[in-house]
Amino acid sequence: MLKDITIGQFFPGESIIHRLDPRFKIVITLVYILMLFTGENFICLAIGAFFTIIAIVMSKIPLKMFIKSIKPIFPFLLLTAILNILFVRTGDVLFEWRFIKITVDGVNISVFMIIRITLLIMGSSLLTYTTSPITLTDAIERLLSPLKKIKVPVHELAMMMSIALRFIPTLIEETDKIMSAQKARGAEIDTGSLMTRAKNLVAILIPLFVSSFRRADELATAMECRCYNGGEGRTRLRQLKSTTKDYVALAIAIAFYAAAIVVNIIMK
Amino acid sequence: MAVLETHNLTYIYSQGTPFEKTAVDCVNLKIEEGEMIGVMGHTGSGKSTLIQHFNGLLKPTSGEVLLDGVDIWADKSKIRDVRFKVGLVFQYPEYQIFEETVYKDIAFGCKNMGLDDDEIKKRVLETAHDIGLKEELLKRSPFDLSGGQKRRVAIAGVMAMNPRVLILDEPTAGLDPAGRDMIISHIKNYHKRMGNTVLIVSHSMEDIAGFADKILVMNKGSLFCYDDTEKVFSRAEEISQIGLDVPQITKVFIELKKRGFDFGKDVYTTGYAKNLLLKYLKGAV
Numbered sequence: 001m002l003k004d005i006t007i008g009q010f011f012p013g014e015s016i017i018h019r020l021d022p023r024f025k026i027v028i029t030l031v032y033i034l035m036l037f038t039g040e041n042f043i044c045l046a047i048g049a050f051f052t053i054i055a056i057v058m059s060k061i062p063l064k065m066f067i068k069s070i071k072p073i074f075p076f077l078l079l080t081a082i083l084n085i086l087f088v089r090t091g092d093v094l095f096e097w098r099f100i101k102i103t104v105d106g107v108n109i110s111v112f113m114i115i116r117i118t119l120l121i122m123g124s125s126l127l128t129y130t131t132s133p134i135t136l137t138d139a140i141e142r143l144l145s146p147l148k149k150i151k152v153p154v155h156e157l158a159m160m161m162s163i164a165l166r167f168i169p170t171l172i173e174e175t176d177k178i179m180s181a182q183k184a185r186g187a188e189i190d191t192g193s194l195m196t197r198a199k200n201l202v203a204i205l206i207p208l209f210v211s212s213f214r215r216a217d218e219l220a221t222a223m224e225c226r227c228y229n230g231g232e233g234r235t236r237l238r239q240l241k242s243t244t245k246d247y248v249a250l251a252i253a254i255a256f257y258a259a260a261i262v263v264n265i266i267m268k
Numbered sequence: 269m270a271v272l273e274t275h276n277l278t279y280i281y282s283q284g285t286p287f288e289k290t291a292v293d294c295v296n297l298k299i300e301e302g303e304m305i306g307v308m309g310h311t312g313s314g315k316s317t318l319i320q321h322f323n324g325l326l327k328p329t330s331g332e333v334l335l336d337g338v339d340i341w342a343d344k345s346k347i348r349d350v351r352f353k354v355g356l357v358f359q360y361p362e363y364q365i366f367e368e369t370v371y372k373d374i375a376f377g378c379k380n381m382g383l384d385d386d387e388i389k390k391r392v393l394e395t396a397h398d399i400g401l402k403e404e405l406l407k408r409s410p411f412d413l414s415g416g417q418k419r420r421v422a423i424a425g426v427m428a429m430n431p432r433v434l435i436l437d438e439p440t441a442g443l444d445p446a447g448r449d450m451i452i453s454h455i456k457n458y459h460k461r462m463g464n465t466v467l468i469v470s471h472s473m474e475d476i477a478g479f480a481d482k483i484l485v486m487n488k489g490s491l492f493c494y495d496d497t498e499k500v501f502s503r504a505e506e507i508s509q510i511g512l513d514v515p516q517i518t519k520v521f522i523e524l525k526k527r528g529f530d531f532g533k534d535v536y537t538t539g540y541a542k543n544l545l546l547k548y549l550k551g552a553v
Contacts, residue, residue, distance in 0.1 A: 011286060013286075062284075064284065065285070177358065177363075178363065180320065180325050181361065181363075181364035182364060183351065184323060184325060184351055184355070184356040184357075184426065185364075185376055185377035185380060185425060186351055186352055186380030188380075191345075191348070202366065203376070207363055207365065207366050210363070210366075210411070211363050
């Protein structure tokens with residue numbers, strides 16, 4: 001059950017996408033998101049889809065993983081679609097029954113939204129699938145470092161983020177273990193009525209909290225032992241270096257974005 | 269009749285992803301009623317995965333697990349009953365404690381079984397006694413106890429369900445020698461009183477040699493051997509080849525044999541070794 005969570009999961013690999021500078025990957029992802037949101041018609045989405053497919057193929061990550069990443073937001077997608085179909089009342093009427101009125105525009109918009117959100121999730125999953133959380137936070141820290149000038153604690157934020165990311169798999173594993181242990185004592189977690197399940201949730205949450213606090217405490221001590229005192233004067237083992245291929249990748253992304261804008265203007 | 273049996277049990281983690289790994293590979297075993305069994309294996313040898321199949325926490329990728337000759341997955345809705353019959357204590361079980369009092373935490377499993385309060389009380393007191401927890405501790409919060417006491421509370425929680433097969437995954441991990449001996453002897457007492465089957469996963473050969481009637485050795489997901497303790501330790505060399513250790517005293521006697529002192533039998537407990545040596549010395553004098 002918990003194994004199905006794929007958001008934020010990293011798939012080690014050696015593809016071109018994996019080897020891009022993480023800073024560029026983040027910027028490219030932002031450009032990509034902009035592209036999806038400025039696109040107002042299906043041609044723009046097709047451009048976006050094309051871009052996504054190329055990137056996915058280049059990353060050599062099985063398509064199955066991307067489908068899995070959509071799964072958790074599926075109910076949300078469905079809800080958006082239903083709301084759009086029911087509440088958009090312009091355009092030719094396809095079907096009418098009492099207060100329900102389904103129009104061509106409504107259907108169009110909901111299909112449009114579904115594709116847009118799906119692409120959005122797939123694209124951003126690609127970022128986390130191909131970038132290890134540590135490099136990702138490194139890159140965020142570097143990208144945000146100009147904010148240090150206005151006293152934003154960028155390093156501390158990045159550190160908190162990397163610790164949080166680092167502990168997601170640990171916590172999932174821990175939760176799995178505790179769940180198994182309580183199941184071994186006959187607690188009904190996947191089965192049973194909603195009430196018993198809710199009650200048994202306590203049996204999972206309390207040990208989880210206790211161990212999280214213990215871990216936090218241990219980690220803090222371990223960091224103190226290594227004389228950690230914030231970002232001041234810290235050097236890095238792995239320096240981020242941008243190469244030509246990073247600039248090329250960014251240029252391609254911007255070109256796609258430009259294409260989407262052009263299509264937008266032409267189609268208006 | 270065998271209480272637990274596996275047929276070609278295979279389990280593959282994360283099938284279809286880059287992390288795919290066969291943790292248990294075609295294991296066939298028969299565990300007889302009333303035995304005390306030591307489970308050995310290297311880290312990652314699949315022993316923890318294997319034992320989680322015995323109570324249906326993991327569903328085999330292929331093959332089957334039989335409890336009293338019945339496939340435990342034959343009726344999915346009965347899987348909870350299997351968990352009451354096959355009690356599993358995880359590694360570091362103290363991390364699963366959550367109730368306000370020790371009593372309530374030990375009673376958790378029994379309550380899930382739907383027992384009445386009198387029966388629960390009886391069982392909690394009995395197991396607390398078996399595992400060496402004083403009665404006044406039962407009213408305390410389990411979070412105030414020492415590490416060793418917490419461990420015993422967690423073990424008692426599974427014991428109280430009176431499972432026919434009790435499986436403990438490294439019950440002595442992280443304890444000092446005194447704590448280790450205490451837990452093992454408490455488990456032995458419980459085994460004696462209940463006469464049920466007990467499986468203990470352990471890294472310490474000394475521990476295993478001290479209690480086990482039989483030893484099950486896992487290596488790289490496969491069953492390496494499953495036999496009487498003496499027979500397993502008589503294969504000392506093979507066992508060290510797969511990266512496991514035999515008890516120190518066995519090593520001493522293997523070396524003695526090389527130097528011409530053959531005691532005929534393999535030795536794996538210090539007590540036995542002492543008697544043997546004393547007898548030999550008296551005879552020699």
